[in-house]
Amino acid sequence: TPTATTKTATPSALKKQKSAPKVPIRANSHTNTTMPGTLVLPKTPDGCVKITSWNVSGLNSSLKKGFKTYITAEDADVICIQEHKVQQPLLNLVDPKVYPFNWWGFEEKKGYAGVAMFCKTKPIAVTAGLPTHPDPACTKGRIVTLEYPTCFILGCYVPNAGQGLVRLKERMVWDKAMKAWLLDLKSKGKQIIWTGDLNVCHLPIDLRNPTTNTASAGFTPEERAGFSEILEEVELVDTFREIQGTGVEAEGQYSYFSYRFQCRVKGIGWRLDYFVTDQQMYKERLVESVIREECYGASDHVPVVLVIKGEL
Amino acid sequence: TPTATTKTATPSALKKQKSAPKVPIRANSHTNTTMPGTLVLPKTPDGCVKITSWNVSGLNSSLKKGFKTYITAEDADVICIQEHKVQQPLLNLVDPKVYPFNWWGFEEKKGYAGVAMFCKTKPIAVTAGLPTHPDPACTKGRIVTLEYPTCFILGCYVPNAGQGLVRLKERMVWDKAMKAWLLDLKSKGKQIIWTGDLNVCHLPIDLRNPTTNTASAGFTPEERAGFSEILEEVELVDTFREIQGTGVEAEGQYSYFSYRFQCRVKGIGWRLDYFVTDQQMYKERLVESVIREECYGASDHVPVVLVIKGEL
DNA sequence: CGTGCAATG
DNA sequence: CATTGCACG
Numbered sequence: 358t359p360t361a362t363t364k365t366a367t368p369s370a371l372k373k374q375k376s377a378p379k380v381p382i383r384a385n386s387h388t389n390t391t392m393p394g395t396l397v398l399p400k401t402p403d404g405c406v407k408i409t410s411w412n413v414s415g416l417n418s419s420l421k422k423g424f425k426t427y428i429t430a431e432d433a434d435v436i437c438i439q440e441h442k443v444q445q446p447l448l449n450l451v452d453p454k455v456y457p458f459n460w461w462g463f464e465e466k467k468g469y470a471g472v473a474m475f476c477k478t479k480p481i482a483v484t485a486g487l488p489t490h491p492d493p494a495c496t497k498g499r500i501v502t503l504e505y506p507t508c509f510i511l512g513c514y515v516p517n518a519g520q521g522l523v524r525l526k527e528r529m530v531w532d533k534a535m536k537a538w539l540l541d542l543k544s545k546g547k548q549i550i551w552t553g554d555l556n557v558c559h560l561p562i563d564l565r566n567p568t569t570n571t572a573s574a575g576f577t578p579e580e581r582a583g584f585s586e587i588l589e590e591v592e593l594v595d596t597f598r599e600i601q602g603t604g605v606e607a608e609g610q611y612s613y614f615s616y617r618f619q620c621r622v623k624g625i626g627w628r629l630d631y632f633v634t635d636q637q638m639y640k641e642r643l644v645e646s647v648i649r650e651e652c653y654g655a656s657d658h659v660p661v662v663l664v665i666k667g668e669l
Numbered sequence: 670t671p672t673a674t675t676k677t678a679t680p681s682a683l684k685k686q687k688s689a690p691k692v693p694i695r696a697n698s699h700t701n702t703t704m705p706g707t708l709v710l711p712k713t714p715d716g717c718v719k720i721t722s723w724n725v726s727g728l729n730s731s732l733k734k735g736f737k738t739y740i741t742a743e744d745a746d747v748i749c750i751q752e753h754k755v756q757q758p759l760l761n762l763v764d765p766k767v768y769p770f771n772w773w774g775f776e777e778k779k780g781y782a783g784v785a786m787f788c789k790t791k792p793i794a795v796t797a798g799l800p801t802h803p804d805p806a807c808t809k810g811r812i813v814t815l816e817y818p819t820c821f822i823l824g825c826y827v828p829n830a831g832q833g834l835v836r837l838k839e840r841m842v843w844d845k846a847m848k849a850w851l852l853d854l855k856s857k858g859k860q861i862i863w864t865g866d867l868n869v870c871h872l873p874i875d876l877r878n879p880t881t882n883t884a885s886a887g888f889t890p891e892e893r894a895g896f897s898e899i900l901e902e903v904e905l906v907d908t909f910r911e912i913q914g915t916g917v918e919a920e921g922q923y924s925y926f927s928y929r930f931q932c933r934v935k936g937i938g939w940r941l942d943y944f945v946t947d948q949q950m951y952k953e954r955l956v957e958s959v960i961r962e963e964c965y966g967a968s969d970h971v972p973v974v975l976v977i978k979g980e981l
Numbered sequence: 982c983g984t985g986c987a988a989t990g
Numbered sequence: 991c992a993t994t995g996c997a998c999g
Contacts, residue, residue: 390983414999415984440999442985468985469998517999574999615999616982657983657999702992726990727993752990754994780994781989829990886990927990928991969990969992 390616392423392654396430405644405664409433410512410630412554412613412658416441416450416471422655424450431649431662434669435503436475437512439554442468451475462486464498471498472553474512478669480505489537491530500553502542505669508638509542513553518574525579528556532583539591543635548642550665551593551633554613554658557584559595562603563628565611575627594639596632596646596663612648613658621653632663642666702928704735704966708742717956717976721745722824722942724866724925724970728753728762728783734967736762743961743974746981747815748787749824751866754780763787774798776810783810784865786824790981792817801849803842812865814854817981820950821854825865830886837891840868844895851903855947860954862977863905863945866925866970869896871907874915875940877923887939906951908944908958908975924960925970933965944975954978 401407409431413419416438428436428451436451446461456475460483464470480503487496503510515535518525542549557580561567570576587593601607611626620626632646644664652659713719721743725731728750740748740763748763758773768787772795776782792815799808815822827847830837854861869892873879882888900907913919923938932938944958956976964971 418984440984466997467987519998616984617999618982620982730993752993779996831989928993929990930991932991 390422390654392426392652394423394426396426396652398430398432398649401432401434401664402644405666406435406669407431407433408435408437408510408550408552408632408663408665409649409660410437410439410552410554410632410662411660412439412514412630412656414440414442414656414658416443416447419655420447420450424655427649427652427655427660431660433662434477435510436473437501437510437552438473438475439471439512439514441471441473443471446473460485460501460503462497462499462501465495469498470514472501472512472514474501474503474510476503478505480510480669487531487534487538489541490534496531496534502538504547507667507669508548508550509545510669511539511542511549511551511553513551513555515554515556517556518577518580520574522572522574522577525574525577529579529583532580532587536587536590539587539593543591548638549591549593549633549635550638550663552631552661552663554629555584555631555633556629557581558627558629559584560598560603562608563598563611565609565625565627575629588633592636593633594636596634596639596643597628597648597661599639600643600646610648610650612661614653616657630658630661632661634663638665702734702966704738704964706735706738708738708964710742710744710961713744713746713976714956717978718747718981719743719745720747720749720822720862720864720944720975720977721961721972722749722751722864722866722944722974723972724751724826724942724968726752726754726968726970728755728759731967732759732762736967739961739964739967739972743972745974746789747822748785749813749822749864750785750787751783751824751826753783753785755783758785772797772813772815774809774811774813777807781810782826782828784813784824784826786813786815786822788815790817792822792981799843799846799850801853802846808843808846814850816859819979819981820860820862821857822981823851823854823861823863823865825863825867827866827868829868830889830892832886834884834886834889837886837889841891841895844892844899848899848902851899851905855903860950861903861905861945861947862950862975864943864973864975866941867896867943867945868941869893870939870941871896871900872910872915874920875910875923877921877937877939887941900945904948905945906948908946908951908955909940909960909973911951912955912958922960922962924973926965928969942970942973944973946975950977 458476458479460474462472482504484502486493487500490496500513518528558564558576611628612630614621614626642665646663649660770788770791772786774784794816796814798805802808812825830840870876870888923940924942926933926938954977958975961972
């Protein structure tokens with residue numbers, strides 16, 4: 358049968374315009390997904406340690422879009438990478454003379470998750486995966502714990518609850534195990550830096566559209582409560598929020614902008630990437646905890662950075 | 670464990686250079702995969718009918734790379750498309766006023782095979798699939814037969830034998846069914862035009878590297894013999910080869926260049942796309958049978974074109 | 982929208 | 991070296 362009919366789709370440009378962002382977008386709102394060629398970032402203050410955490414959303418892709426530009430410009434002492442999605446270590450990713458110590462965690466399933474840590478100074482010990490998890494083997498691509506003389510650094514990629522919250526149950530299992538692991542570490546008497554893509558927005562201020570996302574992965578009451586519970590019971594601090602507060606002037610600062618729906622230009626973001634520390638670390642050593650909004654381009658996440666006084 | 674070692678792969682540019690092509694590349698050997706914006710092709714002579722056949726290797730992709738540029742410039746009376754890889758008819762693909770009659774064949778498996786025919790004049794009858802095949806249902810995405818007053822036109826995408834010849838057996842089943850169908854049609858007393866990606870190089874001259882490809886899909890003894898048998902028993906003619914002959918001056922004319930290994934610039938091609946006709950059609954009506962080498966860019970195949978005298 | 986994979990060519 | 995669909999985010 359001939360199909361000589363004609364049908365035209367409505368151009369997306371003609372669809373109804375969304376209202377302007379409540380809060381201006383602070384960073385340069387380029388939509389391209391390539392980092393600027395040149396990038397200058399603040400040098401680590403003397404006597405301080407800088408840690409960066411970045412969900413790269415596929416390391417091979419990120420490398421083509423400016424991964425090294427950021428890494429070089431930041432010159433952090435510890436680099437925590439999430440969602441590298443590779444099956445084996447990528448060589449020459451960072452200068453081995455600058456970062457002689459690196460650890461990789463891989464997901465069994467190809468092309469998913471995966472974490473890595475690069476360090477200028479050698480840790481005392483390294484723990485792969487989440488030992489307190491009922492199935493520790495399946496957590497190797499999601500967390501690496503470094504022990505240093507003064508603190509533990511946990512580079513973490515928390516499991517996403519999934520579309521339709523199909524994996525919310527597994528997520529709550531993770532949260533419970535995570536709390537247990539943090540309590541374990543706390544009991545050793547060292548300070549704690551828990552960083553990475555924690556895949557939760559704790560408070561309404563942590564995402565642009567809280568009211569419409571109470572059933573979305575990352576902002577369910579369950580996930581928020583899970584995070585609250587950890588902060589309370591392990592007595593930890595969300596450093597960025599503690600510094601910024603929850604006032605209007607603190608709005609609009611996010612670490613993730615979905616590639617979909619032009620979220621970046623519209624300023625529709627989520628703060629999913631954290632530096633959570635114990636209270637002593639927060640009070641006595643914290644210098645800054647920031648979101649590198651200007652470093653959008655090589656991932657749908659931007660890096661987050663912590664600077665603390667003293668040595669690791 | 671730290672992985673501070675360094676390993677560098679041999680750049681492909683340093684690997685040994687292959688010898689120059691035996692035969693100069695006739696067409697413009699651009700490696701990009703976009704059609705030139707402007708394209709002028711010979712007008713169909715008065716009193717003639719023009720048919721084009723093109724394996725587009727994914728219609729959606731081809732559309733972005735100049736599909737319409739070719740279709741418009743060629744202005745054929747019948748267009749045969751193979752490997753469109755879509756699940757439903759694409760509207761506004763061709764001007765419905767110019768081609769009011771079109772038929773689509775779809776593969777059950779998503780994203781594979783698929784044929785389509787677009788015609789300026791209405792056929793008497795249309796047959797979807799290969800009725801003589803033991804499993805006719807699975808052939809709907811591979812052949813459409815149009816009946817016109819003077820001839821049958823078969824737009825065909827012959828199954829590939831696969832890497833390691835894993836599907837050579839199915840291919841031979843196809844060949845047998847194809848022969849039976851052609852004999853069926855022949856018995857009706859009309860002329861025959863069998864076109865499409867027949868996925869075989871009949872003779873050594875039909876590919877650049879015959880000696881190294883005797884175990885490659887498309888040039889096995891079995892496939893070549895299958896094709897020979899059809900030509901002989903149905904008494905059909907490979908029009909392009911019949912006109913060009915098998916001399917040195919006929920070398921280097923191919924309709925397919927693999928995207929791999931820069932085959933296009935090296936002139937390493939295969940002639941897989943044919944116009945096969947009965948002997949009367951060849952002797953009394955054939956005007957030309959050509960490969961549109963200059964139309965590389967929107968697929969790894971180029972179109973092939975037949976011009977015949979008289980009406981369909 | 983974009984990632985990386987798998988099957989196919 | 992491409993295409994497509996898929997799972998995932």
